[in-house]
Amino acid sequence: MNLIGEKISYKPDEQFHLNDVSFNFKKGNLYTILGRTLSGKTTLLKTIAGLLNPDQGSISFEEKDFIKIPVWERNVAMVYQQFINYPHLNVYENITFPLEQRKLSPEQIKKDVDEALKTVGLVGFENRKIQELSGGQQQRVALARSLAKKAKILLLDEPLVNLDYKLREQLREEFKRIFSEGLSQDTILIYSTTDPQEVMELNGEVIVLDEGKVLQKGPAKEIFENPSNLKVAEISNDPPMNVLKGSKNSKNLNFENISLEIPNHFKNLEDKDYNFGIRASEIKLDENGEEFEIELAEISGSETLLHLKRGNSKIIALIEEVMNFKIHEKVKINFNANKFYAFGEDEKLVSSPYGGTNG
C-alpha cells in the first residue's frame, strides 16, 4: 500500500535531474526532501505527481503502476513555491475547483471547503479575489485547495521559500499544526525544502538530495547528528558546517598550526589526515583562543555571523550576540573539541560526536 519508487532516473539534457532515486513512502507519514536549489527536489515531486515521466525506473502506489496513470487521475495534490492559484476565480471557487472536477455533491463540497478554510485560517475571505491577497494568504489558498481534495499524496514544493521571514516563521508553526491535525492516516505528505531548520522542525523522515542523487535517508535527528558525508553536513546545516583540513596524531588534532586535545569520541581513530567538521555554533570567542582574521561580519537579528580566515581555511562562527567587528581585525576563538566531526579524505563520515560512523 506504499508509494514506492525504484531506481528513478531523469536526464532531459546533459545533466541528471534525478539519478537512481529510490524511496518507500508509507501512509500517514511526513517525508521531507532536503537539498539545495537545482538538486532535483521539484523534479522528484513532479515525477510523483505525474507531470514528468522518468527515463528509467518505476513508481507504484497501492500496488498499481503509477507511471501508467495520467496526472489527472492520480489523486495527488501539490503546492508550488510560487503562489499558484487560479487568478480568474475567487478564493472559494479556487478551493472548490478540484472538487467540482471530481463531481462531488454540492453538500460534500461545501463541507470540505469550509473545513479547509478553517484549517488554514481563511474564513471570511471566501469572496476575495486572489490578486487582493498577500503572498502568505495566497499560499494558504493553495494549501487549502490541496487539503480539501483529501488527496492520498500531498506534495509541497518549498511552500515557504517565497514568503518574508516573519510570515515564514508563522506559517511554519501552522504547518506543523495542520500536518498533525488536518491530515488523515491515509495521506503521504512529502515536503521539499532548502532550509535545514524547517526539516528539523517538521521532524519527519528526511531524504537528502544533491545533483539528483540521494545522499542520505533517515530521521531528521539522525541526519543532523550523523551526516553520512561532507555534502550532507553542508546541506543540512545553516550556515553550512565548517570544514578544516587537518590531521590527528596520538596526542592532538592539528589544523592550520592549531593543536587541540583529542576529544573522547576520537580516541579510537586511526592517526592520519582528516577533514574535520565543526558547526558554526560550536565556535566561541575566547581571549585564550586561536587567532583568526575577520573577512566579513553579518549581523542578523540577535546574532552575528563571523566569516573568519586563517591560512588556507575559511570558517564561519555564529556569535550569539550583536557585536561590532572591523574587517581584517584579528579575533581569538575557541573550538568546542567535543563537537568535532571527522570525515575521511573520501569525504565520508568517520566519527561523529553522536557516535555514528559510516564504516
Add this chain to the structure above:
Amino acid sequence: MSKLYTFLKYFFITFWTVFVVAPFLWAVSTSFKDFQSVNSKVTYIPWLDFEPTLEGWRVLVKSPAKGGVDIVEPYFNSIFVTCTASLISIVLGTLAAYALSRFTFKAGFVRNNDITFFFISQRIMPPIVLSIPFFIFLSTIGLLDSLLGLVVVYIVLLMPIAVWIMVDFFNRVPKELDETALIDGCNPYQAFYKVVLPNSIPGLIVAGMFCIIFGWIDFFFAFILTFTEVQLLPVKVVALNSSITPWWSLSASALVSVAPLIIVAFIVERYLSKGNLSGALK
C-alpha cells in the same frame, strides 16, 4: 518649475489633440458641403460659412443607376469578411500559440521557435509578393471574386498576428498554472479551456483588436482578388474618386469606414482602463 511643467504638459496634450482631431473635424465639416462650398472659398463652419447639405451622405446609399455609389453592401461585406476571418484566426491562432508555448516539437532541424517564425514570416514579405500566388490559388479553386475566398486570404494574413501575440502571452502565463489544473483533475483540454483560456482574455482582446484593424483596413488584396460580384469597403471608397473629386462623399465614406474601429477602440479602452490587460497573472 512644476507650474511650467503642468503648462507644457497641457500645451502638448492640447497640441496633439488638435493634431489628431482636426482631420476628423475637417472631414465632418466637408461631408456636409457641396461642390459650391468646397471650391469657391475656404470655409469651415456650417450655416455660418456655408449652407450644409446631406448630398455627400445620400450618394453613399443611392444606387449607381441614380448617380450614387452604393456602399451599404460593401460595408456589410467588409464587416462579414473581417469578423469571420478574425474569429477563425483567433481560434486557430490561439490553439497554435498554446501548443507552441507549451509543447516541444521536433521535426528534423525544426523547433518551436522555427515554427513561430514561420508564422510571423508570412507578414515579413511585402503583400505584393503574395498577390500572384493568391490569385492563382483562388482562381484554381474557384473562389476568386467571392466572400469565402477573401476570408481564406485574410485568415492567412491575420493568423500570424494572433499566433505572435498569443505565443508571447502564453509564455508569460506560468506553466505551473496548467500543471495545477492537471493535478486538480483536468485533462489537458479541460486545463486549456477551464483555466488557461479564462486567464488569457486580455491577450485575446489585444489579438482580436489587431486582427480586426488589419483586416478592416486592407485595400490591396480586396482590390486584387475581387472584380464585380463582391466588393469591400476600402475599394469602394477609392472608387468614389472620379474626374471631379467628390470631397463631400469621400469625407462621409471615410467617416463611416473609420467608425467601427473607433467603436472597437472604445470597447478595448474600457478593458485597458480597468487594468485587466496587465497584472491578471503574476
